[in-house]
Amino acid sequence: MANNYLKSESKQLATWYFTFAAIIFGAQLVFGLVAAIQFVMPSFLYQILDFSIARILHINALVVWMVFAMFGSVYWLLPDETEIETVGIKVGKLLFWVFAAAIVVVVLVFLFIQVGPADQTTIWFITEGREYIEAPRWADIGIVIVALGFVANLFLTGIKGKQTGIVTVLMADMIAFAGLYLAGMFFTDNISVDQYWWWWVIHLWVEATWEVFVGAIAAYGLIKMLGAHRQVVEMWLWIEVSMLFGSGILGMGHHYFWIGTPEYWWEIGALFSALEPLPLVAMFVHVLYDWGKTQGAQEAHGDKVSVIKNKPAFTWFVLNAFGNFLGAGVWGFFHTLPQINLYTHGTQFTAAHGHLAFFGAYATILIGMFYLAVQGKNGIKVMKSTKLSIWSTAMITGGVMGMTVALTIAGYVQVIVERAQMGATWSGYFDSQSGVWFTQAMDWRLLMGVITFLGFILLATDLLRTGKSAIHER
């Protein structure tokens, strides 16, 4: 590669992870569009690529690209934080290829084989049929091996090099992240037990360990992009960890309201999940506060230049602060109390929350990391926004927000008609789905989905081109 400024092999590996993540991100949006079209036009690809398959690919691509981008982020920041080359980088590179190849095989099987007979061979080789973690058992084992290798690299590097607060948090967080996957790797006839442990993976990932990961990445980004004071940033990080785990771990109770589990989860789930938005407010305040403080300190010295070293990345980090609070916090709180959740559980309300939360809390900051990598790889001192980066950011953010509003309205119709009026039966369900407000909402969701996808094309183009642009300070 011409003009590669990356001296560190760890950072080079990170760019591999980011590249693969961006491709899968695109795939996620394509299959999301297929599913969105099917809501409007149910005959689209019927019995060829049914909604169930489009959705499996949509949500699994989501999880996979985020995990890839998260691994990439860690490989990216490790040399900066620990001040040494990542230990075991050769193994890391090998595992990347193993992981990527496994993902390709799983996707091809989902696409072309789709379902299997009701026996263990299907569970082992085709699909486990459990939302978000449909990947067959052989792939589960592969993922665990890859994750262990990754965690080992992180630990060995953290122990050998300088162990900053950020690295310490990541070490603790990533071992929990990898370990929790084991809770989703068994079969049981008892669906209540099944869903109980299934949530250990899903909830403790997205509402606990992933959020802490975001806190650590945000801390790194603030130091890197603004030159924020490490001691202050890391103190905030520890406070965030306390608040995130303090609320998020027992906040899991809000998934245990209706799956056969005892009534006490109503109180536990309501209390702790109602607290879950608080750390997100803290993170939001933290990002804006550090920005203002660092800029103010510089201006006090008479220097009016922006402290931001990477405009597009910082834009995405700020969107993360907003989006995390809005998508995970506000949209989550909407329906987290059992009295409300009794009617909203399993409706488009959840889909609205899911879209804005995954985007706001995770997609944003990981796209920010893509831009940090582009900056590093091209040896740019101060990276500016381009027309493309501004348009792509506006279209992706506007598109996801639009989808969220549309799905929220669809959710309202479903809650009122299907749940409150009709009592959740088959005919009640289809009455709600046929309502004018519902179908209009689905039209809008598709339109906003298309805008999001076009925004992604611009984003990908910008990521490929901006490194060579002359507008940046080198």
Next chain:
Amino acid sequence: MANKSVWSDNRFWQRTAAWVTGFASILLIWLTFDTSAQISMGNDADLKNGVTKRVPGPTVINYKISYEMSTKRGHEVPYIGGNDGKGGSLFKEKEKFFGRDDYSEKEAGDLLHLGKLGSQAKNCMDCHTLMGNGAYYAPDLTKAWLDPAWGPEGSMQAVTGKSTKEEAMAEFLQHPELYPTHARMMPNLGITAQEAKGLVAFLKHLSSIDTNGFPRNFGKIQGALNGK
């Protein structure tokens, strides 16, 4: 640099994070032990002895299941084999399932096992919700067994040309493309006759699980709205 206050001391917050996380984790693990005991699957002896379990044994398919308001608990609960009038199940009234109401523990267990495997092998959860979890492209299946559409007053038995609920459901599952109920149709997933029987047993068992009143008002207002 000396710290002016404990509140701005990183070590203090690091320890706080460790203690809070540890405490929350221990509480979760402790609750998991309690919950695991409460949601373990019952057995045939429980049903015969009138022991109420949150997740009954597989032989619950031999019994009539209903979903009625419990004044004691303030929401609907599944009643197995009739309502004892005191807020509990009677465990008496049987109901034929594919012509039999004497499935042994082994037979019923095998059917449930096949059905649960089938529910995963066919990716049911990626269109439907089960206990509210899954995708939102098709109806929730938590109480599908009790849905009036499949009962004598519903249309599905006539549509599929079958005379019992379980046979109508099994026929639909094997050839869903032949019986559209909406523009959105279930695809043919290659479900065999035996798998369909297992899936229906799985759905009947699912309807007997105590879900704390979810979904609310199930089937109560059927026919009262939209001139149906």
